[in-house]
Amino acid sequence: MPLAAEPDDALEEGENQQLLLATKGGPALEGLVVGSYCHDVLIRGGRVVGETLGGAAAFVSNVLDAASPREEEQEAAPFVVVSKVGRDFAYASAPAPARRPPLLCASPTTSFHAQFSEAAASAHAPDRELRRVRACDPIYPADLPDRRFAYGLAVGVAGEVLPETLERMIRLCRAVLVDAQALIRAFDGDGAVCHVSLEDTPYARLLPRVAFLKASSEEAPYVGVETARRRCCVIVTEGRDGCRLCWDGGEARVAPFPAVQVDPTGAGDSFLAGFAAGLLWGLSATDAALLGNFFGAAAVSQVGVPTFHPKMLQAVKEILEDKTTKRSSPCINGTTFTLEKSNMHDELHTALQETVRLMSEQQQADPANGNGGDICST
Ligand SMILES: Nc1ncnc2c1ncn2[C@@H]1O[C@H](COP(=O)(O)OP(=O)(O)OP(=O)(O)O)[C@@H](O)[C@H]1O
Numbered sequence: 496m497p498l499a500a501e502p503d504d505a506l507e508e509g510e511n512q513q514l515l516l517a518t519k520g521g522p523a524l525e526g527l528v529v530g531s532y533c534h535d536v537l538i539r540g541g542r543v544v545g546e547t548l549g550g551a552a553a554f555v556s557n558v559l560d561a562a563s564p565r566e567e568e569q570e571a572a573p574f575v576v577v578s579k580v581g582r583d584f585a586y587a588s589a590p591a592p593a594r595r596p597p598l599l600c601a602s603p604t605t606s607f608h609a610q611f612s613e614a615a616a617s618a619h620a621p622d623r624e625l626r627r628v629r630a631c632d633p634i635y636p637a638d639l640p641d642r643r644f645a646y647g648l649a650v651g652v653a654g655e656v657l658p659e660t661l662e663r664m665i666r667l668c669r670a671v672l673v674d675a676q677a678l679i680r681a682f683d684g685d686g687a688v689c690h691v692s693l694e695d696t697p698y699a700r701l702l703p704r705v706a707f708l709k710a711s712s713e714e715a716p717y718v719g720v721e722t723a724r725r726r727c728c729v730i731v732t733e734g735r736d737g738c739r740l741c742w743d744g745g746e747a748r749v750a751p752f753p754a755v756q757v758d759p760t761g762a763g764d765s766f767l768a769g770f771a772a773g774l775l776w777g778l779s780a781t782d783a784a785l786l787g788n789f790f791g792a793a794a795v796s797q798v799g800v801p802t803f804h805p806k807m808l809q810a811v812k813e814i815l816e817d818k819t820t821k822r823s824s825p826c827i828n829g830t831t832f833t834l835e836k837s838n839m840h841d842e843l844h845t846a847l848q849e850t851v852r853l854m855s856e857q858q859q860a861d862p863a864n865g866n867g868g869d870i871c872s873t
């Protein structure tokens with residue numbers, strides 16, 4: 496694993512401009528994912544019921560690798576992950592960190608304890624209490640590569656994406672998508688995750704330069720959707736109810752896909768990556784949110800970072816190839832986005848739903864393709 500850079504965010508405005516003007520190449524439509532991998536310990540009734548690789552970057556990489564369009568000759572989807580872990584990192588050989596290794600720090604890997612409630616989770620009530628028990632170093636602007644990217648995903652879990660780091664992402668990337676959890680999480684003396692109002696953070700002034708801000712329904716009140724939607728497109732995810740998009744002058748609700756939830760961890764991360772992949776395929780934002788809902792539903796059906804069946808991925812790819820305009824002009828490559836539903840939105844939903852149905856039939860026929868346990872019920 497490469498060693499982390501020393502903190503150094505003192506790039507002058509002029510230097511940043513030069514960086515933008517110099518076309519240092521990189522494959523077309525390359526993405527930049529910023530946020531650390533972490534350890535997740537899942538606890539129910541005082542008992543550890545799972546220990547898994549976590550961190551939004553792990554879930555996001557998994558979905559981007561599975562769903563973003565790529566040229567025949569590209570072995571992996573073109574994106575870079577900037578993540579930090581300590582020497583205690585337990586998942587260096589798991590697919591996501593092995594493919595895109597994190598920076599190694601002297602501090603320990605960020606770790607969360609997720610305490611699952613005994614009561615059945617409702618669609619919007621928090622289904623787990625999160626406590627950060629260890630925190631790795633923040634990601635500094637100097638940790639980001641010195642080149643331009645088509646898109647960036649700011650997906651911190653423990654405050655590691657500093658305001659100056661987000662600002663540098665905005666300078667480097669043509670479009671930046673942000674998970675609100677990277678901006679509004681705070682931690683009490685015991686490490687319990689709480690939220691602060693986005694308006695009271697240094698991130699608020701950056702919102703007009705962000706393309707999409709995703710928040711869960713629990714986070715939405717802290718984001719202040721009515722104010723934020725005047726600055727960028729806000730997506731509120733609503734668990735098993737799907738999601739809604741709100742922008743200045745419009746909004747849309749996007750239907751969910753059926754899932755048997757066994758572990759809600761990573762649903763929002765997988766949603767955001769599915770959404771980004773949809774934009775890369777050339778879908779409008781409201782249509783891309785269908786792909787977000789699809790991968791959010793797939794994430795809750797397995798414990799930890801999910802494994803996708805190759806047949807499912809092939810079916811999704813065929814649907815997207817059939818339904819999307821040619822990827823030479825994807826929305827994410829342009830300066831403006833189409834936000835509204837297209838006239839093939841319902842067809843796309845039906846086709847993806849059919850894939851869910853076929854996969855669950857196949858899973859019932861072959862329980863070896865099972866989900867590896869259930870964290871949500873006793
Ligand atoms: N039980 C479910 N059934 C179907 N789809 C789901 C379910 N839970 C989540 N999803 C999908 O995943 C998306 C994100 O879920 P959710 O709103 O729970 O995000 P989150 O709270 O940010 O998740 P997390 O913090 O656990 O990553 C939803 O918008 C929905 O599309």
Ligand SMILES: O[C@H]1[C@H](O)[C@@H](O)[C@H](O)[C@@H](O)[C@H]1O
Nearest residue numbers: 535549550551607652761764
């Ligand atoms: O692995 C998970 C995941 O990335 C979640 O999105 C985040 O809410 C948790 O903090 C993290 O432990």
